[in-house]
Amino acid sequence: xxxxxxxxxxxxxxHLATNLLMLAGDGGKAFSEAVTFLSESPLIKVMxxxxxxxFLIHILLGVILQLHNYRSRPVKYxxxxxxxxxxxxxxxxxxxxxxxxxxxxxLINFFFIRLGWVPQPDYAAHKHDFYSVxxxxxxxxxxxxxxxxxxxxxxxxxxxAFQSSFQSLxxxxxxxxxxxKVIGTIYALGISVGFAIIPVYFLFFY
Amino acid sequence: xxxxxKIWRQKxxxxxxxxxxxxxxxxSPEMSFLEMLDYLNNQLIxxxxxxxxxxxDCREGICGSCGxxxxxxxxxxxxxxxxxxxxxxxxxxxxxxxxxxxxxxAFPVIKDLIVDRSSFERIMHxxxxxxxxxxxxxxxNSSPIGKLIADKVFDAxxxxxxxxxxxxxxxxxxxxxxxxxxxxxxxxxxGKVEAKERVDKMVKQMxxxxxxxxxxxxxxxxxxxxxxxxxxxxxxxxxxxxxxACKQKHA
Ligand code: HEM
Ligand code: SF4
Ligand code: FES
Numbered sequence: 001x002x003x004x005x006x007x008x009x010x011x012x013x014x015h016l017a018t019n020l021l022m023l024a025g026d027g028g029k030a031f032s033e034a035v036t037f038l039s040e041s042p043l044i045k046v047m048x049x050x051x052x053x054x055f056l057i058h059i060l061l062g063v064i065l066q067l068h069n070y071r072s073r074p075v076k077y078x079x080x081x082x083x084x085x086x087x088x089x090x091x092x093x094x095x096x097x098x099x100x101x102x103x104x105x106x107l108i109n110f111f112f113i114r115l116g117w118v119p120q121p122d123y124a125a126h127k128h129d130f131y132s133v134x135x136x137x138x139x140x141x142x143x144x145x146x147x148x149x150x151x152x153x154x155x156x157x158x159x160x161a162f163q164s165s166f167q168s169l170x171x172x173x174x175x176x177x178x179x180x181k182v183i184g185t186i187y188a189l190g191i192s193v194g195f196a197i198i199p200v201y202f203l204f205f206y
Numbered sequence: 207x208x209x210x211x212k213i214w215r216q217k218x219x220x221x222x223x224x225x226x227x228x229x230x231x232x233x234s235p236e237m238s239f240l241e242m243l244d245y246l247n248n249q250l251i252x253x254x255x256x257x258x259x260x261x262x263d264c265r266e267g268i269c270g271s272c273g274x275x276x277x278x279x280x281x282x283x284x285x286x287x288x289x290x291x292x293x294x295x296x297x298x299x300x301x302x303x304x305x306x307x308x309x310x311x312a313f314p315v316i317k318d319l320i321v322d323r324s325s326f327e328r329i330m331h332x333x334x335x336x337x338x339x340x341x342x343x344x345x346x347n348s349s350p351i352g353k354l355i356a357d358k359v360f361d362a363x364x365x366x367x368x369x370x371x372x373x374x375x376x377x378x379x380x381x382x383x384x385x386x387x388x389x390x391x392x393x394x395x396x397g398k399v400e401a402k403e404r405v406d407k408m409v410k411q412m413x414x415x416x417x418x419x420x421x422x423x424x425x426x427x428x429x430x431x432x433x434x435x436x437x438x439x440x441x442x443x444x445x446x447x448x449x450x451a452c453k454q455k456h457a
Contacts, residue, residue, distance in 0.1 A: 065419045069377035072311050072418035078225065079304045082278035083374040083425040090376060090423060164422040170444030171436055195438075 001065065002168035006162055009187070012158075016194045023201055024108060028131030036128050040116070066093045088160040097156040102150035109137060116148055128135035138202035147199045155192030162187055207232045207294055210302040211246065213258055216315050219322075225304075235295035239282060240265060240272060259318040264289040267431065270366030273373065274319055275306040280370035280429045286429045288368065308369050310378035311416040323369050325415040326383060332385045332411035333404035334397050355393050361452065362389035364432045371426035372432070377418030382426035384412050385438035392442040392445055399442050409446055 013073045018038070021031040038044045088095070112118040114127050137143045162184030166172065171180075209230050216223025230246055233299025237245065240262050247257035263269040268290040274289045276282035282292045297303060305319065313321040351359075363386075371382035388405050397404075420439065427436045 029455070065421065069379070069418035069421070072378040072416060073309050074311055075309050075315075077275060077278070077309055078212075078306055079275070079278035081374065081376060083280070083429045085376075085423040085425040085428065089421065092421060160422075167422050167436070167440050168443060169421075170440045170442075170447060172440030172444075176435075177437075 001058060001061040001190065002165040004054045007050075007054045008058060009158065009162065009165075011054070012191050020194065022131060022134065022198055025090075031131050035130055039128055040112055055103070056199070059096070061091060062096050086160060088156045089164070092157060092160060095153045098150060098153040099157060102146070102154075105146065134198075135202055135206065138199040139206075141203060143150065144199040144203045148196055151196045153193040154195075155188045158171060158188035158191060159185060177201050207235055207297070207299045209233060209242075209294075209297065209300070212302060213319070214306045214315075215258070215318055216307075217317065219314055219316055223318075232291050232441070233294050235293065237294045238265070238290055239274070239276070239292040239294065240290050244315055259320055261320045262290060267291045268366060270368035273308055273321075273370055275308060275373055277304055280308070280373040281368075281431050285428070286431055286433050288366075290446040291431075308373040310369075310372050310418075312378070312380070313369060313372065321369070323367070325417070326367050326369065326380070327380045328415065329380070329384055329408050329411045330387060333400070333407035334391075336391060337400065338396075349395050350377045351394055359390055359393050362386045362434065362438055365390075365430075365434050366432060368431060368433060370429050372417065374429035375418065375420075376423060377421055378423065379420045379426075380417040381420040381439050381442070382430060382436065383407055385436075385442040386434045388445060390444045391439040392441065401445060402452065405442060405445040406449050406453075409442075 007090070018031070018034050021034050023026060024030045025176055108118060110130055110133065113120055113124070113133065116127070120127055121133060122135070138147075162175075163181045166180050211228045211335060212225050214223055215226045215336065228246060228250075230242070230249075233242055233245065240260070243260055250257045260274065261271045263271045265272070267290060270288075272289040273280060274282070274290075276289070281287055281289050282296070284292055284296055307313075307315050308318045308321045308323075310321075312325040313323055316322050348449055365383060365386035367383065369383070372378050372380050388408055391404060392401050422436070422439075424436050427434065
């Protein structure tokens, strides 16, 4: 769970770095070149399967964990638990489900076009032309809204997940753990804000 | 002080329980929570009613038997306090106080507010000990242990096995208890010899008992009356992975 989560967190950094190329102001030239390069690289082809496995393992374990924990308290409390815990840690499954829904929408819009499962829209020049697809999608305020909401919840998930994955692996130290917590907050904020500025840019400033 | 008490009543393990409401007048603010329950029980007995069954022994925060879930908090609203150390002055006059037993699949209710915590004992039986040839006590300075380590071991060893960590956890996970019991041996030479086997067996037993999986909400540390740190959970995870990774095959 923690290892798969860490792998996904690293993937998000690369994904964000690629996406930010869309803001280069060159009509998507740099971005499209990067996408073409990546989708032709044999390493990325292998990593695509690893990424799928990572998501599958993480989601499967997350669902198993949630079900088992639900059954571990067959009789619930009458009074709601009032122990102070970090808010996000209590809603990992809920934020996870939102990310999952987003993931499905996201795959339909982009990945499935490349696979040929979804017909290529006529405004896309070729099946790697994610730039044109993204621009059209982000021009739609509803679509951008769904994106932004998803990134907020992704941020919540990551805020707890970052330090949690270290704790789960036993990587805890009086000296470094406080730093891990700070880096986790910066990471969560960076990822969600980073991804969010792209649709906002295309909706309002393009 | 006057209170309205809403208390979980359940005849036996198989009976269907329910909440009963008891108004209680003239409670002294100096009473401990358990003395308040004694006071209620005296009144119930004199009315010919069945008193509320609850567990207690030392009444000084060391035996771990008095755990009650009070207004949504294990051991009540005060941190670092067992139910027996809690006083009525910590409540507001006229308040409604809801008292429930620990809720966990691994802690079935026996009667009223008493739960069966023998699942904790079975975790200890699985490996929470050090095998030694019992002889004379060895010369204490023959195995030097640094002050920092000694203090840490003591921090883990103060766990009283009350089960508040499980009660406070949304997953009803017993990781803090198991971690404290593993950590108190894992850092000192006497315990290190069997450390790998121990973590393996105790974690296995914990899972068999039906406790939930830890998701690092840290509610356990917040409500542990002895302030056991979740750092020990990381230590246990570390021990667990290294035990799995380094396990030798038997010849
Ligand atoms: C980009 C997507 C995601 C990333 C980067 C991510 C990352 C993480 C990480 C690092 C953890 C901490 C693991 C640990 O402490 O052991 C975690 C926990 C969790 N994630 Fe995700 N996750 C993602 C998507 C999802 C999805 C789609 C679900 C769907 C159900 C999900 C459900 C969970 C659950 C249930 C937990 C465990 C809750 C807990 O330990 O408190 N995650 N996630
Ligand atoms: S770790 Fe704390 S809350 Fe859990 S059993 Fe020990 S003393 Fe009680
Ligand atoms: S009665 Fe012993 S700890 Fe409360």
